[in-house]
Amino acid sequence: MQRVWHGDQRKEDQDNAHWNRHKGAYNNCGKRSARAVLEIYSYLGHMITEDVATLKEVQIRIEKTRQKFWENKELLLRNVGFNTKKRILACYIFSVFNYGCEAWTYSKTVQKKIQTFEMWCYRRLLKVPWTEKKINKEIIQMTDVGERLLQQLMKRKLRYAGHIMRGSSGPLLQLSLEGKIEGKRGQGRPRRNWMDDVKEWWDKFRSLCDSNRRLGVALELTADLPSEAVIERWLSEPLKAVVVPTSLFLTNKKGYPVLSKAHQAVIKSLFKLEVQVIISGQDRHPEKTIRAYQQYMDHLWQSQDPVDTVGQFAKGYEDFLQSPLQPLMDNLESQTYEIFEKDPIKYSQYQKAVYRALLDRVPLEERDIKESVIMVVGAGRGPLVRASLAAAEEAGCKLKKVYAVEKNPNAVITLENIREAEWGDLVEVISCDMREWEAPEKTDILVSELLGSFGDNELSPECLDGAQRYLKEDGISIPAKYTSFLAPLMSCKLYNEVRGSKVERGKPPEAPFEMPYVVRLHNCSILDKPQPVFIFNHPNKDKVIDNCRFKSLEFKSSDAAVVHGFAGYFDTELYKDVMLSIVPETHSPGMFSWFPIYFPIRVPIKVEKNSSINIDIWRRCTSKNVWYEWSYQCGGQVSPIHNPKGRSYTIGL
DSSP states (O other): OOHTTOOOOHHHHHHHEEETTTEEEEOOBBBSOOOOSSSEEEEEEEEEEEEEOOOHHHHHHHHHHHHHHHHTHHHHSSSOHHHHHHHHIIIIHHHHHHHHHOOOOOOOOHHHHHHHHHHHHHHHHHHHGGGGGGHHHEEEEEEESSSSSSHHHHHHHHHHHHHHHHOTTHHHHHHHTOOOOSSOSSSSOOOHHHOOOHHHHHHHHHHTTTTTOOOOEEEOOOOOOOHHHHHHTTTTOOEEEEEEEEEOOOEEEEEEEEEOOHHHHHHHHHHHHHTTTEESSSOOOOOTOOOOHHHHHHHHHHHHHHOOOHHHTTTOTTTTTOOOOOTTTTTOOOOHHHHHTTTTTHHHHHHHHHHHHHHHOOOOGGTOEEEEEEEEOOOTTSHHHHHHHHHHHHHTTTTEEEEEOOOOOOHHHHHHIIIIIIIIGEEEESSOOTOOOSSSOOOHHHEEEOBBBBBBOOOOHHHHHHGGGEEEEEEEEOOOEEEEEEEEEEEEHHHHHHHTTTTTTTTTGGGGSSSOOOOBBSEEEOOOEEEEEEEEEEEEOOOOOOOOOOEEEEOOOOEEEEEEEEEEEEEEEEEEEEEESSSSOOEEEEEEOOOOEEEEEEEEEEOOOOOOEEEEEEEEEEESEEEEEEEEEETTTTTTOSGGGEEEEOOOO
């Protein structure tokens, strides 16, 4: 087979034939004649079909094995011990079936046929008539089989895979192992291949190890890289190392080893996860020595794209779980304010929104005489006050008064110092909770920055509903609208981080899995596009204001994966088309004030490609607290409600 595939010309001339790997068929195409393509071809007892499918091979092998069973009927059905019969079955019967199984790909249909045939053999050995209607589980208990036939076949395939990866046979044997076919494929869903088996076995192995944090993955790069979706899926695994065979390296004009651009891109994406790089194989550039490969990897490391503003700010926070801020219950520290004030995007967008609002409210001919009032609620250390003053100056509009309302006494001291040094009497600092303050006048524009990573999770709706009484009838709220988003997420690392969290005194054992976390998502994969969840508009014109919400969402998994929770985002319309967003597709460039939020689940769920993932999420409210509850449904599994009645996590009013 190798001579044919490697193009031994003498053999080809002798047989007038060659193997066409692009169609997976045996073509008779010598110099004298061209004959029809064979749909199925037998080579050394292994059936090769035109579409390189395993099903036909398994069907033929089952019939041959069944025939061998009946040839040994007298031996198998005589009155000897059942253990002896099992040994005869394994030695004389299953050995016929197992031949060449290392190159099979195990689709669901193939697995079912193998299991059905195995049960047929056991029922004959036990002499169980079909009229007894015993289920397969009972038959297995009666036979006391230690290892099922399908498990044996998969073990052999894994051993063969190890043999190929350790050997130096080139890409030929690897191609036969993967079960791929080049060129166009027929209609219908993609056929299952070796990589599908690998992913399924890895998921099973990880589950058997209870997703232990010491479990890691080493990937080996191949000449033919998988799709971006498959690469993205593996980037969510606990990767520890990447093996780069020397056979992948090309030679540049100066004789040095280099990788293709596609392989360079994969290596650089793996660098972000700080994996170890292992060079394997023979030295294909002996004149440059093996050190040339290491030098090239050093070059790739140094030639990575420069880290952007967000990356610099988030350095060290990747996959680090943080409890969401509760600014109504707790007074923020000066260091926290300082971090937020460094954001170059957020306050420029706020300034733009106030500028646009002033232009719309004050006609050009009235800008010299009409004075506007601005209230900044939750003023912090004053960045929104500065943005409002700068916007008024840019718009050429007069301000009557700017009220800076802040309940944190430490921040109020800073505001007073700035007022005395810079702002003067134009700004009045109010040390009070915005919901309790009685304003001396109505305001034209109400400005706030009470948004959390999930939009409403820092109680912006409750605060602004209490403060909107300060607005004039035609007054403007900035922000005017915000929407939260959710998407299913796969991240073994985040799951283990949550599982390793300590349970606070008085909380149930499930508490770490019943609270959201703010986290810079890194070693993870988002399985579907984020969908909108809760929407809040300000000012709220409803006669009876109720901020309780419920939303049911359905997602489709982009690939076979394990769901470890849901990633939350938000976007906000500050004023008209002036936006801020942390949703991946619309993320405001350079903004780092908010990381996504992570809603974990207690039991990870395995999903197939394109399977449905449903989540129900509630926003519950009382006079003292607000909290979220969530549950999911997938593949007939329904989870318990997480955080019922806020038993593990609430946001205090």
